Amino acid sequence: MWSIPSRQLADKILQSYKVVLLSDAKNMETIFDELIYDLNSMLTKLNEIIPTNESPTFCHRDAKEKFRIIFYDLVDEIGQVHERDPAITCKEEVILCYPYIKAIILHRISHYLYLNKFNILARIISEESHSMTGIDIHPGAKIGKNLFIDHGTGIVIGETTIIGNNVTIYQGVTLGTYSFRKNISDCVDFKTKRHPTIEDNVTIYANATILGGNTIVGKNSIIGSNAWVAKSVEANSLVKANCIIGAH
Missing domain, CATH: 1.10.3130.10 (serine acetyltransferase, domain 1)
Structure with a gap:
């Protein structure tokens, strides 16, 4: 219809x-x-x-x-x-x-x-x-100016994601949340901050996954291809798959 x-x-x-x-x-x-x-x-x-x-x-x-x-x-x-x-x-x-x-x-x-x-x-x-x-961008996501998405296929940006200015994202990137398991006694507030914050001038290469509402990727950082990020990253960091390498 x-x-x-x-x-x-x-x-x-x-x-x-x-x-x-x-x-x-x-x-x-x-x-x-x-x-x-x-x-x-x-x-x-x-x-x-x-x-x-x-x-x-x-x-x-x-x-x-x-x-x-x-x-x-x-x-x-x-x-x-x-x-x-x-x-x-x-x-x-x-x-x-x-x-x-x-x-x-x-x-x-x-x-x-x-x-x-x-x-x-x-x-x-x-x-x-x-x-x-x-x-796939949820309408609740807050996106700053000059977001550049190269190629784009397979990108997922969740509802409570915050993206700063001058961010570049390549194909296959997920800015997501952890899975929630609910039973009768559970009470999950789905409007809390569940998705990451990406600060200004960050570049995220293909197929990287960044999860969690408390996860912040600091300014000027580079997230390499296939990286799995589930905790905050300081400004000016270079993150490769399975490791964090200081300032770049």
């Missing part, structure tokens, strides 16, 4: 941002008005099936301002991406071809919805993003 309209909504979000990014924001106001209308229409449909005590729509003015901020952040990030991937030939290639840009756009919209407690629609958008890009 939802597969067609949810994919259409995700496509509309991406198309809206592609148009404004490629046209230097011409007609941005009208494009964002239409996008907000489509999002509110989906919220109304969801509310008919899953009634809640919350308003079925969000504030148009607030949403529009947030979408503008997302646009200007993307302009800055796309302008800097050449420094991190020499394969890029022009900004248009990034906008039209790179899956991580799709994932970032859809995450920022879904994160806005998540913060406003429209959790189901946020998850619908994030799952469409996962299907499109192979990058």
Whole structure:
């Protein structure tokens, strides 16, 4: 029932941002008005099936301002991406071809919805993003500016993950949590911090796994391929599989 309209909504979000990014924001106001209308229409449909005590729509003015901020952040990030991937030939290639840009756009919209407690629609958008890009980012994850995801396939970023600025992540990386075993006497608060914090300027290479809400990867660190990190790492560290090697 939802597969067609949810994919259409995700496509509309991406198309809206592609148009404004490629046209230097011409007609941005009208494009964002239409996008907000489509999002509110989906919220109304969801509310008919899953009634809640919350308003079925969000504030148009607030949403529009947030979408503008997302646009200007993307302009800055796309302008800097050449420094991190020499394969890029022009900004248009990034906008039209790179899956991580799709994932970032859809995450920022879904994160806005998540913060406003429209959790189901946020998850619908994030799952469409996962299907499109192979990058699985929970809408609750807090992501700073200039996240660069190279290749991207198989990346998992959990709900309470915090990522700072200028972080680079390669394919197959998991920013996850430990398994929970529940029985009748257990009471697990799933809203506690369960996923790691990645500070500024960290690089995480392919297939690394970083687990736990108390795990912090300090600024300027490098996490090598296939590393398993389950405790905090000091700033400026180099972590290889099975060992931590001081400052780099």
